[in-house]
Amino acid sequence: MSRAAASRVLTVFAVLAMVVAGIGFIASLFLNAFVLDRYNAYGEVPVPGTATLHLPAGEVDISFHTQIIGSGNGSLPVPDLRMGIDPPAGVREPTVTENIGGTTTVNNDARIRVWVAQIAEDGDYRIRADGNVSAFVSPRLAFGHGSPYGAAPWWCAGLFVASALVLVLALVWGARVRAAPRPVGAIPATFDIGDTPSGFQPPYVPTEDGIRLQQLNNLTALRDCGALTEAEFETERPRLLGGG
Structure with a gap:
């Protein structure tokens, strides 16, 4: 394969990779936010209020969930919240860490991650929720998990950037190949009138x-x-x- 053909193939490959990465980025964001993110997979607790939820061992996301009025543009403000988790007998208390996430709004239904809890053992946990939520409609704490493919948008973004760099290199390479001097064929010999060509044999004149x-x-x-x-x-x- 010539260098010119190789640069064209590399250009096409880079463009296709950028298209795939762009589509993957948008699709993964949508799926993570609206399909794969099970923010209330384990149930919800009203604020203020109490409830018993069955929580699995491992990481559990705790989100503030409420109804909003209007377009709901911007980030959902997090009120002053208080929460307690009482584990089953003989199980150590969960470790809760504040971890504020991004706001997700669907049809005036808004939520934002507030805490992440590390649950030691699978079991029924009694949840106590309270806070200054008088300005919110139907406030509650939702217990669930995020998308298992949360890093997919970042992988797609990385692929897009890498493909863009390859595209730039392919275009520069192709420009240099086109600008490079090309070998030409041998220049035919020229003769002046009266010159005898090399190897010329005069006609035979018999004696x-x-x-x-x-x-x-x-x-x-x-x-x-x-x-x-x-x-x-x-x-x-x-x-x-x-x-x-």
Whole structure:
């Protein structure tokens, strides 16, 4: 494959990779936010209020969930919240860490991650929730988990950036290949009037002796084939040899 063809193939590959990465970025953001993010997978607790939820061992996301009025543009403000988690008998208390996430709004239903809890063992946990939530409609704490493919948008973004760099390199390479001097064929020799071309053989000009010798050979051939008798041959030969 020539360098020009290779640069074109690399350009097409980079463009396709950028398109795939862009589509993947948008699709993964949508799926993570609205399909794969199960923010209330384990249930909800009203604020203020109490409830018993069955929580699995491992990481559990705790989100503030409420109804909003209007377009809901911007980040959902997090009120002053208080929460307690009472584990089953014999199980150590969960470790809760504040971890404020981004706001997700769907049809005037808004939520934002507030805490992440590390649950030691699977079991029924009693949740106590309270806070200054008088300005919110139907406030509650939702217990669930995020998308298992939360890093997918970042991978797609990385692929897009890498593909863009490859595209730039391919374009620069292609420009250099097109600008490079190309070998040309051999220049044919030129001649001036009066010049003798190399290897030229002048036409053969027979000498007078050569002509007489050729005529004698012809005469001999005529005798040998019977067209002339021996006497006629002897009569003509001296004339050809210059003796007649």
